[in-house]
Amino acid sequence: MTVAVCDYGAGNVRSVALxxxxxxxxxxxxxxxADVHAAGLAVLPGxxxxxxxxxxxxxxxxxxxxRERVAAGKPTLGICLxxxxxxxxxxxxxxxxxxxxxxxxxxxxxxxxxxxxxxATVEPExxxxxxxxxYAAETPAATARSxxxxxxxxxxxxxxxxxxxxxxxxxxxxxxxxxLSRV
Amino acid sequence: xxxxxxxxxxxxxxxxxxxxxxFEGLREVGDPVELGELYSEAGADELVYLDVKATLxxxxxxxxxxxxxxxxLAIPFTVGGGVHSAAAAAAxxxxxxxxxxxxxxxxxxxxxxxxxxxxxxxxxxxxxIDSAAGHVRTRAGTEPAGRQAVEWAREVEARGAGEILxxxxxxxxxxxxxxxxxxxxxxxxxxxxxxxxxxxxxxxHIADALGIAQAALLASILxxxxxxxxxxxxxxxxxxxxxxxxx
Numbered sequence: 089m090t091v092a093v094c095d096y097g098a099g100n101v102r103s104v105a106l107x108x109x110x111x112x113x114x115x116x117x118x119x120x121x122a123d124v125h126a127a128g129l130a131v132l133p134g135x136x137x138x139x140x141x142x143x144x145x146x147x148x149x150x151x152x153x154x155r156e157r158v159a160a161g162k163p164t165l166g167i168c169l170x171x172x173x174x175x176x177x178x179x180x181x182x183x184x185x186x187x188x189x190x191x192x193x194x195x196x197x198x199x200x201x202x203x204x205x206x207x208a209t210v211e212p213e214x215x216x217x218x219x220x221x222x223y224a225a226e227t228p229a230a231t232a233r234s235x236x237x238x239x240x241x242x243x244x245x246x247x248x249x250x251x252x253x254x255x256x257x258x259x260x261x262x263x264x265x266x267x268l269s270r271v
Numbered sequence: 272x273x274x275x276x277x278x279x280x281x282x283x284x285x286x287x288x289x290x291x292x293x294f295e296g297l298r299e300v301g302d303p304v305e306l307g308e309l310y311s312e313a314g315a316d317e318l319v320y321l322d323v324k325a326t327l328x329x330x331x332x333x334x335x336x337x338x339x340x341x342x343x344l345a346i347p348f349t350v351g352g353g354v355h356s357a358a359a360a361a362a363x364x365x366x367x368x369x370x371x372x373x374x375x376x377x378x379x380x381x382x383x384x385x386x387x388x389x390x391x392x393x394x395x396x397x398x399x400i401d402s403a404a405g406h407v408r409t410r411a412g413t414e415p416a417g418r419q420a421v422e423w424a425r426e427v428e429a430r431g432a433g434e435i436l437x438x439x440x441x442x443x444x445x446x447x448x449x450x451x452x453x454x455x456x457x458x459x460x461x462x463x464x465x466x467x468x469x470x471x472x473x474x475x476h477i478a479d480a481l482g483i484a485q486a487a488l489l490a491s492i493l494x495x496x497x498x499x500x501x502x503x504x505x506x507x508x509x510x511x512x513x514x515x516x517x518x
Contacts, residue, residue: 099365099392100364100367100369101365102338102341102366102367103341103367103369106367107345110345135392135394136390136392201272201462201464202462202463203394203433203463203464205273205434205464205485206272206273206274206275206276206316207276208274209274215516216274216515216516220347220370220394220395221394222392235273254345255345255346255347255369256345256346257311257345257346257517258345258517258518260345
């Protein structure tokens, strides 16, 4: 299984690659569109600001590569900011256009302490995963929630998660293994 | 709210886990990667690595250590000690760390907090505050910083910090319990998560702190012994603290 992890200067690329390698995947950390097209699974990681992340996706051409890939029905996983960028827009940084792979928008968290940091249960499965975010998806494509907040969204061949499976211990490894086995 | 977190703290110097009081009498007690892995297996929710002699060492050594930790750990970890720039912090995040903790550097140049938040996102920026009788101290607690802890906590939040690691120097090392008055004052003053630190001697102390703060830092109570973390987790669950199921 080859996995392309999009490298566009947005933080946690190495952690994601290492977690997938621990599961036996052959991982290419890449900013080449051809690698993103060819891989069995493409992963869009990301932490930090939506505006600068979207800007680097555009400047590397990875935005188009990801859109074409999902249009072709190829499995694609977005993690944390990677889910938020996949939406139509984000209210972060005064408003940012997203990739439009998933209907909906990213909105700032308003309840509780923000950033929302820590392990929280994801329903309906009931396992705890690690979250670290100030924005969250508002989307009709949600398939799982954590304390009412969208934790997983699926649209076509795109699967987005708000939590960090690469930092969620055994539960995270099981989640990533399921992603790899579906490909 | 996410579940309450237990965060073992590992002091490192020269690439080894050390034990001792600040700069005095440091003694090597283990390998940071191995001990971190054992804490992770024992149910740690996160880890904090503090490079206690950071100002005396090359930064590349710390990046290499973070790379080794990231290869083996699948839980989040924070790195602190001697980070003075957004570029240095970004290098540590790229190596696999999740958060960067700053203390004296932020007191010397508060604008650093905003620079870190802009580059890394607030969720990756921890500001450590050392307080003695409500007054902030700097340089590993050796000097007064001329600020009130609550006022500084509000300021670091406004500047973009995503979390506060609050250590009570008064309680630290006493094993009489966390400084709940200080912790409550800071937790009420800000709306970002607060990690309580200093004074844990028993599970009851940790449960009390977790009634106020979102996480508890565990240092000397663990004695660098992962088995102690396992037993503390069991005791905390009996006290009704809803820790995650780490299996």
